[in-house]
Amino acid sequence: MSAPPARAATIVDVARAAGVSRQTVTRALHDMPGINPATRERVLAAARELRYHPSRFGRGLVKPAARTLGLVVGDLANPYYGELASAVLGLAAARGWHVVMAEAAGAPGLAAGADAVIAFTGTEFPDPAVGAPNLPVVEVDPPRPHPGRARVVFERTAASAQAVEHLLARGSRRPVVLDVTTPPGGSSRAAAFVAAFRTRGVEPHLAHRTSAFSHLPAGTDAVVAHNDLDGFRLLRELHEARRAVPREVRVVGVDGLAVGDFCTPRLSTLAIDLAEVARAALDLVLELTEAPAGAPPPVRVVEHVFRAREST
Amino acid sequence: MSAPPARAATIVDVARAAGVSRQTVTRALHDMPGINPATRERVLAAARELRYHPSRFGRGLVKPAARTLGLVVGDLANPYYGELASAVLGLAAARGWHVVMAEAAGAPGLAAGADAVIAFTGTEFPDPAVGAPNLPVVEVDPPRPHPGRARVVFERTAASAQAVEHLLARGSRRPVVLDVTTPPGGSSRAAAFVAAFRTRGVEPHLAHRTSAFSHLPAGTDAVVAHNDLDGFRLLRELHEARRAVPREVRVVGVDGLAVGDFCTPRLSTLAIDLAEVARAALDLVLELTEAPAGAPPPVRVVEHVFRAREST
DNA sequence: CTGAAAGCGCTTACAG
DNA sequence: CTGAAAGCGCTTACAG
Numbered sequence: 001m002s003a004p005p006a007r008a009a010t011i012v013d014v015a016r017a018a019g020v021s022r023q024t025v026t027r028a029l030h031d032m033p034g035i036n037p038a039t040r041e042r043v044l045a046a047a048r049e050l051r052y053h054p055s056r057f058g059r060g061l062v063k064p065a066a067r068t069l070g071l072v073v074g075d076l077a078n079p080y081y082g083e084l085a086s087a088v089l090g091l092a093a094a095r096g097w098h099v100v101m102a103e104a105a106g107a108p109g110l111a112a113g114a115d116a117v118i119a120f121t122g123t124e125f126p127d128p129a130v131g132a133p134n135l136p137v138v139e140v141d142p143p144r145p146h147p148g149r150a151r152v153v154f155e156r157t158a159a160s161a162q163a164v165e166h167l168l169a170r171g172s173r174r175p176v177v178l179d180v181t182t183p184p185g186g187s188s189r190a191a192a193f194v195a196a197f198r199t200r201g202v203e204p205h206l207a208h209r210t211s212a213f214s215h216l217p218a219g220t221d222a223v224v225a226h227n228d229l230d231g232f233r234l235l236r237e238l239h240e241a242r243r244a245v246p247r248e249v250r251v252v253g254v255d256g257l258a259v260g261d262f263c264t265p266r267l268s269t270l271a272i273d274l275a276e277v278a279r280a281a282l283d284l285v286l287e288l289t290e291a292p293a294g295a296p297p298p299v300r301v302v303e304h305v306f307r308a309r310e311s312t
Numbered sequence: 313m314s315a316p317p318a319r320a321a322t323i324v325d326v327a328r329a330a331g332v333s334r335q336t337v338t339r340a341l342h343d344m345p346g347i348n349p350a351t352r353e354r355v356l357a358a359a360r361e362l363r364y365h366p367s368r369f370g371r372g373l374v375k376p377a378a379r380t381l382g383l384v385v386g387d388l389a390n391p392y393y394g395e396l397a398s399a400v401l402g403l404a405a406a407r408g409w410h411v412v413m414a415e416a417a418g419a420p421g422l423a424a425g426a427d428a429v430i431a432f433t434g435t436e437f438p439d440p441a442v443g444a445p446n447l448p449v450v451e452v453d454p455p456r457p458h459p460g461r462a463r464v465v466f467e468r469t470a471a472s473a474q475a476v477e478h479l480l481a482r483g484s485r486r487p488v489v490l491d492v493t494t495p496p497g498g499s500s501r502a503a504a505f506v507a508a509f510r511t512r513g514v515e516p517h518l519a520h521r522t523s524a525f526s527h528l529p530a531g532t533d534a535v536v537a538h539n540d541l542d543g544f545r546l547l548r549e550l551h552e553a554r555r556a557v558p559r560e561v562r563v564v565g566v567d568g569l570a571v572g573d574f575c576t577p578r579l580s581t582l583a584i585d586l587a588e589v590a591r592a593a594l595d596l597v598l599e600l601t602e603a604p605a606g607a608p609p610p611v612r613v614v615e616h617v618f619r620a621r622e623s624t
Numbered sequence: 625c626t627g628a629a630a631g632c633g634c635t636t637a638c639a640g
Numbered sequence: 641c642t643g644a645a646a647g648c649g650c651t652t653a654c655a656g
Contacts, residue, residue, distance in 0.1 A: 057372035058649030082394035262544035370633030
């Protein structure tokens with residue numbers, strides 16, 4: 001009927017089409033009292049015809065708007081980030097905040113649409129704060145912390161030591177620690193395991209995250225995977241190679257995924273309470289927006305916990 | 313140093329603090345040419361001190377802003393929704409769109425922050441379009457489609473028939489179909505399986521999604537789970553009960569999760585290409601905003617595929 | 625029941 | 641190099 005408009009219809013377009021003033025359009029659209037029913041119908045029809053949808057910006061300028069939190073996460077297809085996102089979304093909804101999300105590559109765009117950003121990617125990513133000075137940013141377990149920035153730190157020392165203790169007590173002597181960095185051993189999670197093994201007089205072999213079991217040193221009797229997903233893959237490979245888990249080889253994951261409880265054998269893992277992580281990150285956002293300028297960046301620590309299941 | 317401000321600082325606060333005009337503040341903040349370096353430093357310092365962060369609304373009104381897509385999903389801790397969200401985020405980033413996300417409960421708030429909404433929850437959820445007339449909404453596989461609304465329909469007939477054929481060919485005769493609805497059998501995915509079994513002269517038993525295997529009829533030799541996660545749980549229960557899969561009992565999931573490939577036994581499943589689903593949904597959003605008023609709601613169909621792995 | 629005016633916070637020409 | 645003016649789309653008092 002009408003040609004597609006070159007630009008989106010505004011309130012004045014609707015007013016003109018209905019032959020009324022802007023305020024009357026507002027009244028009709030918001031079901032406000034004191035408007036002639038016939039007038040309202042006419043306005044609503046015009047709005048429909050023009051596909052009028054009020055501009056978020058016009059409205060935001062004039063009414064108190066919901067805060068919008070930016071959330072940068074790693075690969076959402078990994079349930080780890082899904083669980084975290086779910087926790088953040090829940091807390092944000094409870095506070096009436098909106099959440100704009102992006103995976104690492106989309107981080108730079110976020111600043112334009114958010115009042116504050118939480119970044120949790122596991123890998124390095126484009127800084128969301130470039131071109132957005134003074135944007136409050138909270139980093140979660142950053143591989144390379146940005147100095148002066150608020151962050152949630154993951155503490156792994158105790159849990160790694162516990163896991164190592166557990167492996168050694170069960171007889172493992174030739175462990176391998178898998179890692180994302182090149183050379184392996186550069187990430188804080190791998191470093192925590194290596195330190196724990198060394199403290200107990202065992203020198204672990206280091207290999208890259210993606211190494212197949214068949215390429216690890218002969219005699220390997222324990223593997224610390226980079227994360228649970230990698231742990232699953234490893235268990236699968238061991239199953240196909242007919243290696244008994246945990247008798248011949250023990251496997252530890254990192255992340256504490258809920259699905260790890262349903263695979264066979266159940267994957268032992270370093271778990272972290274993602275609901276607590278989400279809460280800490282949101283608290284920091286709040287703290288950041290209220291702290292005086294120049295205050296030292298706030299930090300929260302969340303502890304990993306070793307959860308022994310069947311694979312060790 | 314300064315007391316926390318009652319309201320966020322605006323550009324005029326910064327201008328006043330630095331003793332310049334608003335335009336000069338804009339120039340300093342955006343690294344524009346033609347500004348005295350000393351002036352710029354003074355402005356930047358004032359902005360930092362006041363924690364000034366430009367309002368999205370003021371800016372959005374005056375510069376062409378990124379489109380913002382609302383995405384309502386089911387439980388993100390389920391990798392199924394994570395994979396879909398990941399696909400949507402990727403496509404949106406490629407088009408320069410922002411994405412505000414919410415889980416089902418947060419849907420009503422979304423309308424205020426989005427230009428269009430894609431809803432994919434698997435369950436019923438509060439309508440995001442209340443109070444937001446003319447908001448373009450695309451529903452993905454809605455349990456109860458909203459009449460007149462654009463949607464992506466999941467076609468399961470062929471894939472269900474294939475799965476059923478596969479089960480019968482391997483000797484299953486006493487199948488159970490698990491479902492979310494009360495009574496079971498009300499969802500389209502369960503209905504497709506039931507119809508497929510009946511076509512082949514087999515009457516499946518229906519039970520609620522959460523039923524333990526031990527509560528299913530004696531002699532049950534095949535189970536169609538509501539989704540892959542339920543399938544994993546079932547496999548785990550069968551493992552603990554020492555029932556051989558697939559020899560004694562065959563299990564089929566629905567969703568096609570990537571992790572299903574790493575659990576043992578690998579879960580056979582009805583898979584759907586979530587990247588294709590995401591693409592279809594985004595296409596519909598575009599179509600919706602360009603179609604003339606009163607046009608019939610566009611629909612896209614995406615086919616499930618039966619993926620036989622080890623559990624059948 | 626309806627409309628003219630003011631103002632939210634910002635940027636973009638345009639003057640000086 | 642810096643500032644006064646106009647205007648983006650909307651809502652909220654205030655008049656009539």
